[in-house]
Amino acid sequence: MATAPKTEPDVEAVDLETRIIALCHANPDGVTDVIIQDDMPQFDVKQRVTAINRLLSTGRIDLLKSSSGKLVYKLKDPDAAGLVKGTDQQEKLVYQIIKDSGNKGIWIRDIRYKSNLLLTQVNKILKNLESKKLIKAVKSVAAAKKKVYMLYNLEPDRSVTGGAWYSDQDFESEFVEVLNQQCFKFLEQKALSAQETKIDPIAQRNASFASSEDMWKFISELGISKIQLSVEDIETILDTLIYDGKVEQSIVAKAGGIGDSGQVKLYRYVSPLIPPTGLMRMPCGSCPVSDKCYEGGAISPTTCVYMKQWLDL
Amino acid sequence: MSNSADKVCQLLLREQFGVVAEKIGCCLLRKGPCPLSWLANEVGLKLDKVREILCFFIQHNLVMYEKNKRGFLEYRMAVKPTLWRCRFPKYIYCAKTLYGDAAELLVEEILHHGQVLMNDVVQRVTDRLNEALRESGQPEISARVVYDKFCSLARTHFIMRCTTISAETENSTIQAPDNDHSLYEVPSMDIDGDGRVKRKRSLDESDQPVKRQKTGDTTTKEDGIYWRVNLDRFHQHFRDQAIVAALASKIDKKASEVLRTMLRLSEVKSASYAPVTTPVSFTEIFQALPKEVGLTRSVTEQYLALLCEDSTEIVSKVGNSGGGMYSVNIYKGLISLCKAHVESVVQERFGSKSLRIFRVLLQRKHLEQKQIEDLAMVPAKEAKEILYRMFAQRFVSITEISKTPDHAPSRTFYLFTVNLQQVARMLIQKCYQAMANALIKREAETMEHRRLLDKQERVNAIIATLEQTGADEAQKEEVKQMITPAEKTKLNQVKETCNKLDQAELQLDDTIFILETFIFYTERETCVS
Numbered sequence: 001m002a003t004a005p006k007t008e009p010d011v012e013a014v015d016l017e018t019r020i021i022a023l024c025h026a027n028p029d030g031v032t033d034v035i036i037q038d039d040m041p042q043f044d045v046k047q048r049v050t051a052i053n054r055l056l057s058t059g060r061i062d063l064l065k066s067s068s069g070k071l072v073y074k075l076k077d078p079d080a081a082g083l084v085k086g087t088d089q090q091e092k093l094v095y096q097i098i099k100d101s102g103n104k105g106i107w108i109r110d111i112r113y114k115s116n117l118l119l120t121q122v123n124k125i126l127k128n129l130e131s132k133k134l135i136k137a138v139k140s141v142a143a144a145k146k147k148v149y150m151l152y153n154l155e156p157d158r159s160v161t162g163g164a165w166y167s168d169q170d171f172e173s174e175f176v177e178v179l180n181q182q183c184f185k186f187l188e189q190k191a192l193s194a195q196e197t198k199i200d201p202i203a204q205r206n207a208s209f210a211s212s213e214d215m216w217k218f219i220s221e222l223g224i225s226k227i228q229l230s231v232e233d234i235e236t237i238l239d240t241l242i243y244d245g246k247v248e249q250s251i252v253a254k255a256g257g258i259g260d261s262g263q264v265k266l267y268r269y270v271s272p273l274i275p276p277t278g279l280m281r282m283p284c285g286s287c288p289v290s291d292k293c294y295e296g297g298a299i300s301p302t303t304c305v306y307m308k309q310w311l312d313l
Numbered sequence: 314m315s316n317s318a319d320k321v322c323q324l325l326l327r328e329q330f331g332v333v334a335e336k337i338g339c340c341l342l343r344k345g346p347c348p349l350s351w352l353a354n355e356v357g358l359k360l361d362k363v364r365e366i367l368c369f370f371i372q373h374n375l376v377m378y379e380k381n382k383r384g385f386l387e388y389r390m391a392v393k394p395t396l397w398r399c400r401f402p403k404y405i406y407c408a409k410t411l412y413g414d415a416a417e418l419l420v421e422e423i424l425h426h427g428q429v430l431m432n433d434v435v436q437r438v439t440d441r442l443n444e445a446l447r448e449s450g451q452p453e454i455s456a457r458v459v460y461d462k463f464c465s466l467a468r469t470h471f472i473m474r475c476t477t478i479s480a481e482t483e484n485s486t487i488q489a490p491d492n493d494h495s496l497y498e499v500p501s502m503d504i505d506g507d508g509r510v511k512r513k514r515s516l517d518e519s520d521q522p523v524k525r526q527k528t529g530d531t532t533t534k535e536d537g538i539y540w541r542v543n544l545d546r547f548h549q550h551f552r553d554q555a556i557v558a559a560l561a562s563k564i565d566k567k568a569s570e571v572l573r574t575m576l577r578l579s580e581v582k583s584a585s586y587a588p589v590t591t592p593v594s595f596t597e598i599f600q601a602l603p604k605e606v607g608l609t610r611s612v613t614e615q616y617l618a619l620l621c622e623d624s625t626e627i628v629s630k631v632g633n634s635g636g637g638m639y640s641v642n643i644y645k646g647l648i649s650l651c652k653a654h655v656e657s658v659v660q661e662r663f664g665s666k667s668l669r670i671f672r673v674l675l676q677r678k679h680l681e682q683k684q685i686e687d688l689a690m691v692p693a694k695e696a697k698e699i700l701y702r703m704f705a706q707r708f709v710s711i712t713e714i715s716k717t718p719d720h721a722p723s724r725t726f727y728l729f730t731v732n733l734q735q736v737a738r739m740l741i742q743k744c745y746q747a748m749a750n751a752l753i754k755r756e757a758e759t760m761e762h763r764r765l766l767d768k769q770e771r772v773n774a775i776i777a778t779l780e781q782t783g784a785d786e787a788q789k790e791e792v793k794q795m796i797t798p799a800e801k802t803k804l805n806q807v808k809e810t811c812n813k814l815d816q817a818e819l820q821l822d823d824t825i826f827i828l829e830t831f832i833f834y835t836e837r838e839t840c841v842s
Contacts, residue, residue: 273653278820280661284747301750
């Protein structure tokens with residue numbers, strides 16, 4: 001007899017809890033105390049209170065104040081409920097803000113503004129969350145000292161990591177240079193072998209063209225890159241060669257390419273128009289102090305050391 | 314004109330005409346047009362002396378004169394022709410490659426005398442040629458050959474008549490030529506059986522200009538028609554050569570031959586400074602191609618297609634008649650060349666990363682710093698450094714676009730851009746400065762070794778006289794010994810230095826020529842539009 005009163009309310013209580021949750025499921029906007037009372041009049045106030053308290057303490061529902069000022073019960077986000085188990089309200093808030101920022105991440109200052117918490121508090125919470133492996137800090141390439149926070153399981157966005165050309169947050173200029181040179185060598189070689197064929201001029205020019213996909217295959221096979229590069233990445237490299245003035249690009253329509261853009265970007269080595277210009281073949285052209293150079297001055301053409309070195313060669 | 318260009322003028326005048334000429338030239342440059350008496354007062358020289366020098370300048374086409382509103386005759390230094398004096402070797406060499414030795418000497422003679430009579434120059438050149446031929450033991454040539462060369466130079470407008478000023482009409486205005494062709498008409502010349510030019514007195518002696526009576530011989534010939542070199546024509550030729558050479562380097566030799574032929578064909582047809590030449594048909598081009606180039610019809614067609622498709626856009630197809638009409642866009646060619654020269658300066662001065670950034674700006678016009686970094690794939694820190702350095706040295710400029718009227722830096726876009734014309738002008742300044750430096754250095758070098766050079770000259774003179782008197786080898790050897798080995802190495806060194814500086818001057822002039830022609834065309838274009 002001693003056990004009966006104990007188990008009976010338990011069964012009833014569990015039943016009540018599941019019914020409340022079902023009710024919350026049906027009303028995602030939240031249920032008020034009145035609705036629960038209407039739905040299951042067989043339970044008295046005391047039973048309801050214990051059931052709701054249990055649900056609240058286990059974090060399965062939330063108690064919120066609606067716009068009309070009434071208290072409503074809402075179902076808690078199931079996975080969030082799982083993750084932030086054992087965290088307090090502020091942590092939950094910060095977690096939610098970080099989650100909203102997606103894979104772009106969010107800066108600590110913005111977290112502070114959005115949460116209206118003190119910096120020290122936010123710092124503590126972030127540390128807490130980090131140690132629980134719920135979030136992670138990622139250094140942004142945009143600013144070296146700027147850390148952004150995002151959920152632990154997310155892959156950072158390109159704008160944060162900088163894409164293939166960044167390792168950590170440093171721009172890998174050497175890697176870019178190596179790729180730049182390799183692409184150039186490839187095109188130069190191609191142009192040279194085209195020249196040796198001694199065919200007619202148009203065929204010769206056409207033979208010196210290489211598409212960006214050819215280049216991509218060439219670079220992938222070379223194995224200089226540890227990471228997988230996309231064709232677009234190679235195109236940005238080829239663009240730098242165009243800006244270097246060593247390569248020209250032309251776009252042709254692709255035969256029967258349906259679905260993609262229908263055009264191929266072709267690249268070709270071009271020789272320069274002129275040899276180094278006359279000005280640069282004497283020291284005055286690259287002289288850093290030419291503005292201060294005049295007869296009788298501290299720097300003058302008759303006493304110029306650069307001129308002397310050049311003439312003594 | 315700029316300070317540095319004036320400086321070059323001054324140095325050239327001193328080097329070629331001496332200190333007095335330099336003084337007068339400088340005064341004219343500084344003060345602008347001024348009348349004779351005022352000029353004499355200003356430089357503190359005798360009126361006769363100043364008049365003499367002015368005559369000399371006018372003879373060499375370096376001074377212009379015109380009547381001002383009050384009726385004074387004012388003299389003005391022509392800066393450009395003065396600067397072009399350092400281009401003389403190029404004119405002479407150009408004449409040599411086009412028309413051979415006789416033309417070379419003709420142009421040389423005319424250049425060194427400024428304005429000459431045809432008979433004089435033809436006679437002198439014939440003598441000089443014959444002297445050289447006699448020494449090498451070849452048969453002499455007749456003045457007729459030289460005269461023919463003279464005619465062909467005039468026909469292709471490389472030399473022209475001086476516009477005459479009639480002494481009788483009091484107002485001394487320059488007579489406008491009746492038409493363009495009369496400037497290049499060559500009068501006939503009497504050549505006797507020995508190939509000598511007959512000296513024949515003209516009938517109307519009174520019609521000759523008074524001012525031009527500088528050369529010793531005062532007799533009038535061929536109605537007093539004086540000839541001078543048409544420098545503009547040479548410049549047009551240089552301009553075409555530069556474009557042809559650029560395409561030869563970019564595509565290949567044969568493509569450049571096709572372009573050369575096109576330019577030669579349209580040369581006579583188009584106006585002298587037209588930005589686009591008159592179209593020529595494929596048939597014409599093919600027929601005019603020199604046989605030794607060895608291009609078949611289909612290959613020529615292909616080369617024309619290649620030229621049209623080239624990124625410089627120098628050649629374009631304008632019609633389909635006559636197997637396709639093609640025209641050459643000189644202005645676009647000059648833009649490409651100017652860009653290439655400016656880029657070359659950037660490359661050498663700042664390095665290849667900077668060149669990349671510079672070219673990004675040239676192609677994309679206005680860009681923010683972040684965009685430049687991304688496009689050029691240069692680390693942000695480095696890009697910043699490069700950009701600011703180029704900005705400090707005026708290779709790139711900034712446009713500020715403010716979101717608010719207060720121009721607060723935080724609400725302003727800073728767009729970097731390249732103003733090609735401005736950069737070209739700045740580089741011309743630099744070139745003239747470098748040119749002046751080279752001239753000063755050369756002068757200093759020769760001054761330093763004046764004694765040694767004089768000594769060498771004396772020794773050479775003695776050897777020459779000994780040779781004439783027929784002295785034996787031992788005597789000559791003895792004279793030669795007067796220059797010690799140490800002196801000899803020093804002399805060689807000085808010679809080497811001067812050659813290097815000379816070459817630098819000529820190369821500088823190449824850059825100046827392209828940049829100035831580009832600016833000249835740009836100004837014409839903006840005037841028209």
